[in-house]
Amino acid sequence: MDCIVLMIELIKVCKSFKGQKVLDNLDLKIEPEKITVIIGQSGGGKSVLLKHIMGLIKPDSGQVLVNGIDTSKLNDKELNEVRKIFGMLFQDAALFDSMTVGENVAFPLKEHTKLSKKEIDKIVEEKLLKVGLKNVTHKMPSELSGGMRKRVGLARAIALNPKIVLFDEPTTGLDPIMCESIDDLIINTQHHTNATFVIISHDIGSTFKIAHKVAVLYEGKIIKIGTPEEIRSSNNPVIKRFISRETEKACQT
Amino acid sequence: MIRLLELAGRPFIVAVEESGRIILLLISAITWMLRPPFRLRVIFKQMEFVGVNSIFVVLITGVFTGMVFALQSYYGFKMFGGESLVGATVALGVTRELGPVFTALMVTGRVGSAMTAELGTMKVTEQIDALHSMSVNPIQYLVMPRIVAAILMLPVLTIVSDFVGILGGYFVGVELLKINSGIFIAKIVEFVDLEDIFNGLIKAACFGLILSLIGCYKGIRTTGGAEGVGKATTQSVVLSSVTIFISDYFLTSFMF
Numbered sequence: 439m440d441c442i443v444l445m446i447e448l449i450k451v452c453k454s455f456k457g458q459k460v461l462d463n464l465d466l467k468i469e470p471e472k473i474t475v476i477i478g479q480s481g482g483g484k485s486v487l488l489k490h491i492m493g494l495i496k497p498d499s500g501q502v503l504v505n506g507i508d509t510s511k512l513n514d515k516e517l518n519e520v521r522k523i524f525g526m527l528f529q530d531a532a533l534f535d536s537m538t539v540g541e542n543v544a545f546p547l548k549e550h551t552k553l554s555k556k557e558i559d560k561i562v563e564e565k566l567l568k569v570g571l572k573n574v575t576h577k578m579p580s581e582l583s584g585g586m587r588k589r590v591g592l593a594r595a596i597a598l599n600p601k602i603v604l605f606d607e608p609t610t611g612l613d614p615i616m617c618e619s620i621d622d623l624i625i626n627t628q629h630h631t632n633a634t635f636v637i638i639s640h641d642i643g644s645t646f647k648i649a650h651k652v653a654v655l656y657e658g659k660i661i662k663i664g665t666p667e668e669i670r671s672s673n674n675p676v677i678k679r680f681i682s683r684e685t686e687k688a689c690q691t
Numbered sequence: 692m693i694r695l696l697e698l699a700g701r702p703f704i705v706a707v708e709e710s711g712r713i714i715l716l717l718i719s720a721i722t723w724m725l726r727p728p729f730r731l732r733v734i735f736k737q738m739e740f741v742g743v744n745s746i747f748v749v750l751i752t753g754v755f756t757g758m759v760f761a762l763q764s765y766y767g768f769k770m771f772g773g774e775s776l777v778g779a780t781v782a783l784g785v786t787r788e789l790g791p792v793f794t795a796l797m798v799t800g801r802v803g804s805a806m807t808a809e810l811g812t813m814k815v816t817e818q819i820d821a822l823h824s825m826s827v828n829p830i831q832y833l834v835m836p837r838i839v840a841a842i843l844m845l846p847v848l849t850i851v852s853d854f855v856g857i858l859g860g861y862f863v864g865v866e867l868l869k870i871n872s873g874i875f876i877a878k879i880v881e882f883v884d885l886e887d888i889f890n891g892l893i894k895a896a897c898f899g900l901i902l903s904l905i906g907c908y909k910g911i912r913t914t915g916g917a918e919g920v921g922k923a924t925t926q927s928v929v930l931s932s933v934t935i936f937i938s939d940y941f942l943t944s945f946m947f
Contacts, residue, residue, distance in 0.1 A: 494823055518826040525824075532821040534813075546825045594825075604824075 445470040445602060445634050446491055451500035453486060460486050461497070462658030468651075473628050473635040475645045477680070478655030484638040485529075487655065488604055491636060492524060493517050504602075522550060525595030525633075529606040531587040533579040533594070539566070540575030543594045550598060565593040568630070569623060585616040592623065596631060603627075605637040609644050617641065621648050642681055646670065654680070713908050716830070720838050720904070723831040733836040741802050741837075741903075742844035746851065748797050753852035756789050757781055757859030765868050774868075778875035779882035781860035786888045790853040792939055795845060795898030799931045803906035806837055807927035810910025811920040819911060834907040838900060845899030846892040853888065890946045897942060902931040 446468040453461040460483040468474050478484050489495040490502050493509040501508045509520055533542050543562045547553060553561070566574065569589040579587055588608060595603055608624065609617040621644045628635050639645050645652060646666045653663040656676050662669065669677060764780045810833060813819050822829045857879070864870045909927035913919050 489820070492824055494820055514828065518828070521824060521826045526821070528817045528821055528824075530816055532817040534818055534821070535816075536809075545827075549825065549827055 445505055446636070447501075447503040448487075448490065449501040449503065451490060451497045451502060453483075453490070453495065453498050459658055461490070464500070464655075464659055466653060466660050466663070468634065468636055470634045471632050472650040473624070473637065473648055474651045474653060475637045475639055475649040476653045476655055476660075477639055477642065477645055479680070480640055482655055483658055484640075484655055485606055488526075488606055488636065488638050491602075492526060492604060493521065522598065523601040524604065525598065525600035525602070526604040527588065527591045527595045527606065527608060529610060530584075531579075531591030533587055533590055535579050537579075538575065539571075539577050539579065539582070539590050542579065542590060543597055546594065546597045561597065562593075565597055566590070568596070568627065569593045570619075585612050585620065588612070588620060589623070592627065596627065596633075599631065600633060602634045602636065603631075605635065605639075607639055607641075608637060609639065609641045617644060620644075624648050656680075712912075713904060716834065716908050716911075717838075717900075717904055719830050720835045720907075723828065723835040724839060726831075728831075730832065730836050733832065734839050737836045737840035738844050740805075741798065741840045741899075742847055745798055745801055745844075745848055748801060749794055749848045749852050750855055752793050752797050753785075753790065753855040754859040756793055756852075757785055757856030757861075758863045760784055760789065760856075761860035761863040761868070765864065765870075774870050775874045775878055777864045777868075777870055778860065779878040781864070782857050782879040782883045783887060785856035785860070786853050786883060786891045788891075788939070788943075790856055791845075791849045791891045791895040791898060792935065794849045794852045794895060795902060795935050796932055798841070798845065798848065798899070799902045799906075799928055799935065802841070803902040803931050804924050804928050806903060806906035807910040807913070807924045808920055810834075810907055811913030811923045814911055814913045815916055815919060829911065834911065837907055838903045841899035841903035842896050843899075845895040849892055849895035850888075853891065893946070894939065894942050897938060898935050901934050901938060905931045905934065 446466075448464055448466040451461050451464045452459070464487070466476075466487075476484055476487065486495060490497055491504070493502070493504075493512070496510050500510075502510050504520055505523075507520060509517060512520065533539075534545065537545070540559075540562050543565055544558050547558045547561060551558075562575065566572070566589075569592050571586065571589050571593070574582070574586070574590070579590065582590065605624070608620055612620065624635065624637070625648050637645075637648070646669075649666050651663060652666055652669045653660050654669065654677055655661075662672060662674060662677060664672075670681065672678065761777055761781050764777050765774060768774050768776055768780075810819070813833070819829045819833075822832060861872075861875060865872045865875055906927050909923045909930070913923040915922070
């Protein structure tokens, strides 16, 4: 492992919805085994960008390379193979509300492994413990708080030990204390699994805390990518305004 | 002028596009029926939901349809002394038309709407994206089992409805209106062929396909939060019901 493998690369990706350009010739390289946080305004195409990486949305033009494979050219079957190295935590966790917590976490294991029920139960227990949850296997998702749902969502996302984990605004809609514990959880989990984490967020405080690299999305382009220090000391007026306004907002609440 | 034409033509374009997408969904559901994994557990669960849980409402509608049909046809036939034909009329009407159509409409209201609401909620809360992200095809996991269950269970429900419909007709005709019970049954046996019942069941299977296909289609294309789910559910029930009536005419004209 001398050479750095670029696990995810987006090249000149364009995407419009109903004539409105959301991604405009976007280029982005994501370093493996690091936490990359993509920040940008709400409604600025962050979720769309994340869904491109996962192959949930196909670009109008451009390439999305995962391990060197252009996912935008794959058919459903091939795409499903590539997706097995991914885990994703959705904004509201997207737990299946017809299943218990345990069944939710067990779902990817049942689908993609030939493990026995006992082994699956053991992994489920272990993953839930990893995200700090105990004795919740038989609860329904509707009985859980927002923070707990996110934890279960993360447990489900890492059930198959994915190489890449994507997060859609992990701290949105949580109280500050819960935000902090989710931040810690993300850092710890990444440390243990050594997977590539890609997080989209507009929470500047948590971004600077957890990120190895920060990418700034503005008007459909990545205008800067660098370490948190580089972003913080950037002279770019857009970035400056974004950071200062967001921290102000965080102080007020 | 051109803009006016565009405006007038838009609904047709939308309708054509929509039916195209529904057909595409059907094709992909059929492909998933032939490709493993076959999801038997999920299919059985849906069969319970579509079939077993609908029995009660189908029983009630079936009985009263037969009863009112007997009553109405009795008034008509009495005018020229044809009371003996009430049984055969009820049995023919119920097995060919009323059984399958009313069953399908009740199931649309109970099950089709629930399919749209459930899949719609899953769509707006990103649960369908989550399935994608876990390399599970939502059409295979969610849509195909529902369609299979509806196609299999609608004929079963229709048999139940046929049976209790004729029983209801018998009760009104023989017990209340004092038609001779022997004649009532003899005329049914004379006029109703097995084919009548069988064709009714084929219709029922087609209606099952229609209501589940439209129910799932409207569900997985839902956008716009809770309000969107409500809208999609209404649209699904209306579109399914109308399609059931229209296709009923064409199925009848082909089969009988």
